[in-house]
Amino acid sequence: MYDGTSRTLARGNGRMSRAWRLVRSSPTLIARGLGYPEKRTFVKKLVNTYYEDCINLSLVFPGRGPWRLRWLALRAVGVYLHNTVLYNAPRMWRGFDVYNADALARARSHGKGVVVAGQHLGPQRYSFSELGTAELKVVAAMTEFFIGHAAAWVRRVEGDLVAGPQVDGVRKVTMLAVEEPTCALKMMRALRRQEAVMFDLDGNIGVGGEERTLEGSILLSFLGRQVHVRHGVAYLGYRSGAPVLPVIALWGARGRPEMHYFEPILAHEGESLAEFSQRCLKEIYGLLESVVLEHPAQWEMWPHFFKWLPPPPRFGELDPDSTVLAGETEALASLLERTPGSPVAVKPENAFVMRIRGKNLFVDAVNHRYFFVSPPTRRLLKRLHAGSTLGRIVREVGRGRSRDAVLLDLARFRLLNLLETTPARA
Numbered sequence: 540m541y542d543g544t545s546r547t548l549a550r551g552n553g554r555m556s557r558a559w560r561l562v563r564s565s566p567t568l569i570a571r572g573l574g575y576p577e578k579r580t581f582v583k584k585l586v587n588t589y590y591e592d593c594i595n596l597s598l599v600f601p602g603r604g605p606w607r608l609r610w611l612a613l614r615a616v617g618v619y620l621h622n623t624v625l626y627n628a629p630r631m632w633r634g635f636d637v638y639n640a641d642a643l644a645r646a647r648s649h650g651k652g653v654v655v656a657g658q659h660l661g662p663q664r665y666s667f668s669e670l671g672t673a674e675l676k677v678v679a680a681m682t683e684f685f686i687g688h689a690a691a692w693v694r695r696v697e698g699d700l701v702a703g704p705q706v707d708g709v710r711k712v713t714m715l716a717v718e719e720p721t722c723a724l725k726m727m728r729a730l731r732r733q734e735a736v737m738f739d740l741d742g743n744i745g746v747g748g749e750e751r752t753l754e755g756s757i758l759l760s761f762l763g764r765q766v767h768v769r770h771g772v773a774y775l776g777y778r779s780g781a782p783v784l785p786v787i788a789l790w791g792a793r794g795r796p797e798m799h800y801f802e803p804i805l806a807h808e809g810e811s812l813a814e815f816s817q818r819c820l821k822e823i824y825g826l827l828e829s830v831v832l833e834h835p836a837q838w839e840m841w842p843h844f845f846k847w848l849p850p851p852p853r854f855g856e857l858d859p860d861s862t863v864l865a866g867e868t869e870a871l872a873s874l875l876e877r878t879p880g881s882p883v884a885v886k887p888e889n890a891f892v893m894r895i896r897g898k899n900l901f902v903d904a905v906n907h908r909y910f911f912v913s914p915p916t917r918r919l920l921k922r923l924h925a926g927s928t929l930g931r932i933v934r935e936v937g938r939g940r941s942r943d944a945v946l947l948d949l950a951r952f953r954l955l956n957l958l959e960t961t962p963a964r965a
Contacts, residue, residue: 879930
């Protein structure tokens, strides 16, 4: 990701130094692991994260194939474990290699504080303390659920390191629950004191759920899809006049932790709130997209990505009792009688089946949805990937199924705009 901008390398981040610190921290990690009261819950979370990553990665990278997606999901779980180890053993931490720190200085030069837009990438939690080491007081805005985890991490940093720049950094961080009624007022006051207010952008995840997002969301193109995102970071920057500073933490070359500052974003003269929000968030999520595409295993939001998207039509609309589905099935039956040689196919990148926990998970990458299907449906889809004719599909697949069952599956694929047929619909 290094683009030639200024950088400052942290001492002690070489491979040998990191390996030695891991060995020295092993007793602490073992003791804290044994003392963790919910070990089974943690293991279950890792397993669920792996499967959720598989599903959501398949919707963004369908061309990679099931086994490559599984390997990518496994790597993502590995990065999550790596970060967890680091958060539980602060003695292993020696700071970031900082890139383009001049951008932070330019943002602070306006004298109105800084709205910092962070991301769930790499060792992002240490980015809060990194801002503190830059002699900047930080207000970390997060949900009440995560404040307890963050406070425990701060106590570990203070207890394990006792003194030093990282301890000084975390002591400059104040955590603020976004559920508080006076949250916005406290953030505005912090900016007037020329402090930093930092968010980790979560798309439309957060207080109030999806309904709250859709009330005043921004619709953006992200990872090839239209997503709804909250505009709080842009709103705060616009109303306060403070620059919005995009920040990305990342595991860089040879596993070195990197902190990248990007150019601050300010409202133009005469620009409306809506215009600024669109431009600001488009730039921030554009940066995130470029990094996620280059380092997909480092993004921790994969299990939640489907929540960022507008909800698809309910699968109940395709129920066998549906009049629309019945009509589509009859139309295919009529087409079969008239022109059994009609070509039919489904593109593999648009829809495929993955084996998840012994079940067949149908992934509809066009409509961003997934559901379990039977083995015969899986075999039918495999035939459609290779391409065939309507008559041949019904004849060959129908050896173990009824003709109506095959046509019913084909009708579902067609209603989802997945089935390609040359003739127009009957």
